Amino acid sequence: xxxxxxxxxxxxxxxxxxxxxxxxxxxxxxxxxxxxxxxxxxxxxxxxxxxxxxxxxxxxxxxxxxxxxxxxxxxxxxxxxxxxxxxxxxxxxxxxxxxxxxxxxxxxxxxxxxxxxxxxxxxxxxxxxxxxxxxxxxxx
Amino acid sequence: xxxxxxxxxxxxxxxxxxxxxxxxxxxxxxxxxxxxxxxxxxxxxxxxxxxxxxxxxxxxxxxxxxxxxxxxxxxxxxxxxxxxxxxxxxxxxxxxxxxxxxxxxxxxxxxxxxx
Numbered sequence: 001x002x003x004x005x006x007x008x009x010x011x012x013x014x015x016x017x018x019x020x021x022x023x024x025x026x027x028x029x030x031x032x033x034x035x036x037x038x039x040x041x042x043x044x045x046x047x048x049x050x051x052x053x054x055x056x057x058x059x060x061x062x063x064x065x066x067x068x069x070x071x072x073x074x075x076x077x078x079x080x081x082x083x084x085x086x087x088x089x090x091x092x093x094x095x096x097x098x099x100x101x102x103x104x105x106x107x108x109x110x111x112x113x114x115x116x117x118x119x120x121x122x123x124x125x126x127x128x129x130x131x132x133x134x135x136x137x138x139x140x
Numbered sequence: 141x142x143x144x145x146x147x148x149x150x151x152x153x154x155x156x157x158x159x160x161x162x163x164x165x166x167x168x169x170x171x172x173x174x175x176x177x178x179x180x181x182x183x184x185x186x187x188x189x190x191x192x193x194x195x196x197x198x199x200x201x202x203x204x205x206x207x208x209x210x211x212x213x214x215x216x217x218x219x220x221x222x223x224x225x226x227x228x229x230x231x232x233x234x235x236x237x238x239x240x241x242x243x244x245x246x247x248x249x250x251x252x253x254x255x
Binding site for chain 2: 019044052100102
């Protein structure tokens, strides 16, 4: 319905143990509003990559720290916001990963941000006080 | 609970890993340990059967990136088979199909190891 907003929130510790829970949380919302399987898969992967980056880069694997996740939608957009109080991490500075180079240099990772940009229509990063806010939007 | 598991099979001199469930930053270490122990055992011809793999995140792809060079330099390869469309799409977005042998099925992968 036009003008109707649905918002849900989840607060989880920054641990990869909760990855499946976080994916299922956003997938449930996406299913409820009737998105197709392709969109649901893309949203699951985008939130996984964003949350994994927070665990590894913002909090450097400190599982007691919290990540707050909000998912909302209206008739035109679905948005997911992840908030943490860790080290700032700007996903807007990214480039398409050179796979061959990374393999040769035995570097892995750094692909998450690229994937998020491919999967979602908009990605914004803001630091508000001590809080990092990543907002990802998918046009519906 | 980890929603990911690996079973290992052997066909001639090729090792086949049947992976199932969800491969993410939490479960990637299981695949990493499996590949490491194959390399330690000098099993360099490896097929990873993805028919029961429901989901993969970039942390899972990172494991394949970490070992492919070693395995190839030792005369072997890691070939991937039986991916569903959603899983293949993630590999494709990151450009894997040009660098990895991603094949329809196990038979095709076994044949390509013979050549």
